[in-house]
Ligand SMILES: [Fe+2]
C-alpha cells in the first residue's frame with residue numbers, strides 16, 4: 001500500500017495544506033456529508049461514461065467495477081453518518097471538479113481523454129486526503145479512510161490507463177496542464193470547506 005501512496009504523492013503537484021486538515025477536523029460532519037456526495041458523484045461519472053462510450057469494452061468493465069465500488073463506499077459513509085447522527089443533505093457544488101472540468105475539450109476523442117484525466121486526478125487527490133486525514137481521526141473513521149486508500153489508488157490507475165488508450169499514446173502533457181490547475185485549486189484560499197476544497 002505504501003508504494004501506491006508514494007506513486008500518488010509523486011503524481012500530484014502538491015500535498016494537502018495543513019490548514020485544510022484543520023478545517024476538516026473542525027467540520028467533520030460537513031466533511032462526511034460532502035464525502036458521501038463525492039462517492040455518489042464518482043459512481044455517477046463512471047455510469048455516464050458507460051452510457052456514452054458503449055463500444056469501449058475495457059472502459060465498460062473498469063467503469064462498471066468502479067461504479068459498484070463507489071456505491072459501496074457511499075453506503076459505508078452513510079452508515080458512519082447514521083451512527084454519528086449526521087443527517088445527509090444537499091450541498092452547494094464545490095469549485096474543485098467544476099474548475100477541472102472547465103478545461104475539458106468539447107470534441108471527442110479529446111473530450112474522453114480529458115474526462116478520464118480529470119477522473120484520475122480526483123481519485124489521486126481523494127487518496128492523498130484520506131491518507132493525510134487518517135492519523136488525525138478517531139479509530140473507526142481512521143480505519144475506514146485507510147481502507148479506502150487502496151481502491152482509490154486503483155481507480156486512479158484505471159483512469160490513467162483508459163486515458164492513454166483513448167489518446168492512443170502518452171497523455172503526460174495533458175496531465176501536466178490539468179495538474180497545474182489542480183495545484184491552484186488545492187492551494188489557494190477557498191470560500192467553503194469541502195472534501196476537495198482549498199484551505200478556508
Ligand atoms: Fe470511493
Ligand SMILES: [Fe+2]
Nearest residue numbers: 042123152155
Ligand atoms: Fe474512487
